[in-house]
Amino acid sequence: MAEINSVADLSRDGDIAVLTIDSPPVNALSAPVRDGLHHGFEKAVADPEVKAIVLICAGRTFIAGADITEFGGARKGASLFAVQEKMEGSPKPIVAAIHGTALGGGLEVALCAHYRVAVPSARCGLPEVNLGILPGAGGTQRLPRVVGVEKALEMVTTGQHVAASQCLEIGLVDALAEEGKLREGAVAFARKAVAEGWPLKKARDLTDKIAAAKGHPEIFTAFRTTNARKFRGFKAPEYNIRCIEAAVNLPFDEGLKTERTLFAELISGPQSAAQRYYFFAERTASKIPDVPADTPTIAVKQVGIVGAGTMGGGIAMNFANAGIPVKIVEVKQEALDRGLKVVRGNYERSVKSGRFTMDQVDKHMGLISGSLDLASLADCDLVIEAVFERMDIKKDVFAKLDAIVKQGAILATNTSGLNVDEIAGATKRPEAVIGLHFFSPANVMKLLEIVRGAKTRKPVIATSMKLAKTIGKIAVLSGVCPGFIGNRMLRQRGAQTQKMVMEGALPWDIDRVLYDFGFPMGPFAMGDLAGLDIGWVPERSKGETIRDVLCEMGRRGQKTGAGYYDYDENRNAKPSPVTEKVIHDFIVKSGANPRGISDEEILERSIYPMINEGAKILEERIAIRPSDIDVVWVNGYGWPVYRGGPMFYADQLGPERVLAKLRHYQATAGDAFKPAALLEKLVAEGRKFADLNKES
Numbered sequence: 001m002a003e004i005n006s007v008a009d010l011s012r013d014g015d016i017a018v019l020t021i022d023s024p025p026v027n028a029l030s031a032p033v034r035d036g037l038h039h040g041f042e043k044a045v046a047d048p049e050v051k052a053i054v055l056i057c058a059g060r061t062f063i064a065g066a067d068i069t070e071f072g073g074a075r076k077g078a079s080l081f082a083v084q085e086k087m088e089g090s091p092k093p094i095v096a097a098i099h100g101t102a103l104g105g106g107l108e109v110a111l112c113a114h115y116r117v118a119v120p121s122a123r124c125g126l127p128e129v130n131l132g133i134l135p136g137a138g139g140t141q142r143l144p145r146v147v148g149v150e151k152a153l154e155m156v157t158t159g160q161h162v163a164a165s166q167c168l169e170i171g172l173v174d175a176l177a178e179e180g181k182l183r184e185g186a187v188a189f190a191r192k193a194v195a196e197g198w199p200l201k202k203a204r205d206l207t208d209k210i211a212a213a214k215g216h217p218e219i220f221t222a223f224r225t226t227n228a229r230k231f232r233g234f235k236a237p238e239y240n241i242r243c244i245e246a247a248v249n250l251p252f253d254e255g256l257k258t259e260r261t262l263f264a265e266l267i268s269g270p271q272s273a274a275q276r277y278y279f280f281a282e283r284t285a286s287k288i289p290d291v292p293a294d295t296p297t298i299a300v301k302q303v304g305i306v307g308a309g310t311m312g313g314g315i316a317m318n319f320a321n322a323g324i325p326v327k328i329v330e331v332k333q334e335a336l337d338r339g340l341k342v343v344r345g346n347y348e349r350s351v352k353s354g355r356f357t358m359d360q361v362d363k364h365m366g367l368i369s370g371s372l373d374l375a376s377l378a379d380c381d382l383v384i385e386a387v388f389e390r391m392d393i394k395k396d397v398f399a400k401l402d403a404i405v406k407q408g409a410i411l412a413t414n415t416s417g418l419n420v421d422e423i424a425g426a427t428k429r430p431e432a433v434i435g436l437h438f439f440s441p442a443n444v445m446k447l448l449e450i451v452r453g454a455k456t457r458k459p460v461i462a463t464s465m466k467l468a469k470t471i472g473k474i475a476v477l478s479g480v481c482p483g484f485i486g487n488r489m490l491r492q493r494g495a496q497t498q499k500m501v502m503e504g505a506l507p508w509d510i511d512r513v514l515y516d517f518g519f520p521m522g523p524f525a526m527g528d529l530a531g532l533d534i535g536w537v538p539e540r541s542k543g544e545t546i547r548d549v550l551c552e553m554g555r556r557g558q559k560t561g562a563g564y565y566d567y568d569e570n571r572n573a574k575p576s577p578v579t580e581k582v583i584h585d586f587i588v589k590s591g592a593n594p595r596g597i598s599d600e601e602i603l604e605r606s607i608y609p610m611i612n613e614g615a616k617i618l619e620e621r622i623a624i625r626p627s628d629i630d631v632v633w634v635n636g637y638g639w640p641v642y643r644g645g646p647m648f649y650a651d652q653l654g655p656e657r658v659l660a661k662l663r664h665y666q667a668t669a670g671d672a673f674k675p676a677a678l679l680e681k682l683v684a685e686g687r688k689f690a691d692l693n694k695e696s
């Protein structure tokens, strides 16, 4: 074995050279890795005894892409293109041996090998679009030549990781090796290629699959139309499509130029900056400064859920999907039956969408059981309370659980904003109590706000953070305060949007501004979707708010065909003259004079109070770092990821601008805009929220 450099070595298996990259954690294409590849291939090609070369990676995965931490920095070492030229120019067959995830630049390297062999558990993808860019090392030109235009369009615009078995079907890999025997399999494959004189297959020279798309621009038109809603606001998907078009319409090297031009534009743009920031923000959120990675955790083999309502059922599905048995307890049989029926309905819908097979559904449903007896949860390792959002009811449940559930178990509440310490106080083991705030629908939404109580033990926190990953959630740790991180900030936006309506802005104008900003839906349309009568008590309604009046009129949202908006039979919304009249009467009754409110003011008065509240949340150490707040908003509240999150957005605007605007609106719209001390401090020190991320 010859060491090429600190991350690459070249060994021999008879006349087959094996170039091994070993650069944890994910063998990203850092400068040393590029150098290792370049010199490694150079050496193997030059060695007369070598008949073929296998490229393989040590550790958990094949190359998972360019090293994102190097973006924006000065480029050192060999370029990726030089490595690829070395590979494509090799007179000896090169076989890429893939395990884990061959992603981005990693797959682009593998596409420059003459053959690819993978283990069944491997996955391949070009996820650059999730970083607001596109595959910039020939992936958009080589992939369609190998897998065809339609599949390539799908892969580069979704960033999906394609399973090895499907990669084999679409021609992306040439053979599967036995799991755990990748090196042997790849070496044998290479030896066969030499023995049988197989051609040096270069993706760049393949034409049949793109020829099929030549003269069929409708393929691209249809693809754009079908995905318009999904790609709304994002720049990268369209640029990826243009590159695939170039692959069809231009010679390879011309297409490569198009790819490089569009790549350069995207990588220097604000969207990619935001999405790259967000990539690391999501990964940093799992790091808790005072809960080290080696903190002991509690084994969670059996989960109990109190309450089979919408949340309880959705939460149960997460654990069943992860293979963890879960028992749901209800007080009445019909409530339990209804809850389990909803769970099965959710699963059946996911079969239709292709997420699960019926076998998988039966397996998952087999892990979910019901009971009317709270005592049946005695042996659970984790019990999650998901009952009605009232403190007295929750405290009663926790007192009962405290008497029943084995010591050492975790007692969790799914409250969306009540005082977790007060709930914990209903037990003799507040150190075992934590908040696990799932978002509705709990089996779909990725965010999990984990609420650390004043007495919550570190192993309970560490276990909850780890469990979140097991059930496919993105966890963010929050301290105890009303509404935790997300709902507390949402309240600020809600208060202002309601206030602006009373000043003359119409609900559909506010919704349009926030929709155009990138939210999937504005607050008023969201209200109609959820139902305006959530928490509304007819007997106590006195027409004190616009919502009260609408509900009293039977306008309770989409389900009644009318709410803030009027809805047609297909639930398409249109502004309602009825609502406009209700609002007008309200304003007149309040003695205020309605005024025109600009889109700019609507946006600033909706977003800036959230940023300001975020600063207060940081001051109070409810959130560990600004990027955690951004992860909450992107994953839980529909904040457009290409704007990074409220705190990242504040930095893009400039904290001094946000402060100036807050002071302006404080003078005109009240103390809800009183700047947070932390924001004033950052501006005074010429710093940004991003600086606080570095300090956490």
Ligand code: T1G
Pocket: 025, 026, 028, 061, 064, 065, 066, 067, 068, 069, 101, 103, 104, 105, 106, 108, 127, 128, 131, 133, 134, 135, 136, 137, 139, 280, 283, 284
């Ligand atoms: N660069 C640098 N660091 C990376 C990285 C990368 N590409 N991928 C992962 N890491 C770090 C990550 O920050 C974390 O660090 C650790 O590795 C484990 O990651 C030319 C320009 C591979 C599926 O977009 O999707 O190629 O927190 O916690 O859940 O066209 O990481 O431990 O300090 O996510 O097992 C394209 C990104 C790049 C893939 C593993 N590639 N990575 O998931 O672990 S652009 C990607 C992932 C590109 C070319 C272009 C995932 C993973 P730390 P993790 P995981």
